[in-house]
Amino acid sequence: MTRFVLELKTQFVAHxxxxxxxxxxAYLQQKFKLLGLTTPxxxxxQKPFLTKQNRPxxxxxxxxxxELWALPFREFQYAAIDLNRLYLRExxxxxxxxxxxxxxQKSWWDSVDLVSVHLVGTYFKLYPHHLFPILDKWMASNxxxxxxxxxxxxxxxxxxxxxEILEQVIVPLFHSKEFFLNKAIGWILREYSxxxxxxxxxxxxxxxxxxxxxxxxxxxxxxx
Numbered sequence: 001m002t003r004f005v006l007e008l009k010t011q012f013v014a015h016x017x018x019x020x021x022x023x024x025x026a027y028l029q030q031k032f033k034l035l036g037l038t039t040p041x042x043x044x045x046q047k048p049f050l051t052k053q054n055r056p057x058x059x060x061x062x063x064x065x066x067e068l069w070a071l072p073f074r075e076f077q078y079a080a081i082d083l084n085r086l087y088l089r090e091x092x093x094x095x096x097x098x099x100x101x102x103x104x105q106k107s108w109w110d111s112v113d114l115v116s117v118h119l120v121g122t123y124f125k126l127y128p129h130h131l132f133p134i135l136d137k138w139m140a141s142n143x144x145x146x147x148x149x150x151x152x153x154x155x156x157x158x159x160x161x162x163x164e165i166l167e168q169v170i171v172p173l174f175h176s177k178e179f180f181l182n183k184a185i186g187w188i189l190r191e192y193s194x195x196x197x198x199x200x201x202x203x204x205x206x207x208x209x210x211x212x213x214x215x216x217x218x219x220x221x222x223x224x
Contacts, residue, residue, distance in 0.1 A: 004049065004056050005067045011045050012037060012075055024074075031108050032074040039078075046079050050086060058090050062098050069105055077106060081114045088122045096123055096134060100146070107145040109180060116149035117156055124153060131165075139169060144178050151184040158195045166192070167203070174210040185211070186218020193222050 001009075012035055021036030028034070037045070048054060056064055061084065068080035080102070102115045124131050138146035150169045154161050166188065173181050193200040204211060204219050211219070 001067055002056075002060065002064055004060070004064055005071075008046060008049050008068075008079060009071065009076070012042070012073070012079075015041060015045055028074070028108065028110065032106070033072050035073045035075050037075050042075050042078065043082075046082065050083060055083070055086060058087055061087060062095075065098060066101070069102060074110075077102075077111050081111065081118070085118055088118070091119075091123055091126055093127055093130065096120075096127075096130065099123065100138075103145050103149050104143060109148075112145045112148055113152060116152040120149055121153040121156060135165070135169065139172060144181055147173060148180055148184045151181070151188050155188055155191050161192055161195065163192075163196075163199055163203075171207075171210075174207070176212075179214070182212040182214045183218065186215040186221075189215070189219035190221050193219065197223055 015035070015037060017036030019036065020038060021034045024034040024036060025032065065080045065084060068076045068083075071077075084098075084102075099115055099119045102119070103112050124134075135150050138150050141147070147169075151173075154166065170185050170188075173185065176182060189200050189203065200219055201223060204216055208216065
């Protein structure tokens with residue numbers, strides 16, 4: 001284990017709170033163990049580790065992220081995401097492999113959404129030539145979390161959103177029974193409705209018989 005991870009682990013464990021962890025674990029449906037660090041407490045503890053003078057070299061990032069992801073408490077995955085967000089300007093082409101690992105391992109909405117929006121979303125802006133090969137691969141994987149990432153990576157793109165791609169990733173998921181996919185379809189459409197409400201209304205009208213009720217409700221939440 002790297003020194004960075006070992007020292008961060010020591011500090012996180014030292015501030016654990018069983019009463020808080022019970023509530024947090026219930027919120028995440030008992031999917032993960034937690035130390036009971038609220039977000040403000042966790043960020044306060046990790047802050048010294050993430051300063052410019054203390055943060056690890058980018059060359060160590062994959063190893064450190066993998067080590068944090070392997071630890072049993074959920075706070076370590078959150079810390080790994082926060083750490084990676086410090087290196088958005090230094091993302092390399094091969095980093096998509098790390099992001100895929102973060103999406104497919106210990107998968108749940110709380111981590112997948114952050115990785116998709118902040119890390120994968122930035123990656124595709126930097127390396128657009130990898131966009132379609134990766135989207136095709138992830139959509140064909142039948143992994144609902146990779147498919148959710150395909151839906152959500154454009155969440156903060158606003159006017160730079162590609163409606164062609166948005167339609168391309170939504171249509172194959174019509175009639176899905178997966179709550180997390182139908183919710184994500186509605187979410188990305190709702191978010192894009194802030195930028196282009198006319199397109200979203202037209203999309204929902206065109207595919208009203210194919211979109212789930214949940215997706216339609218979420219998509220039009222800000223428009224009706």
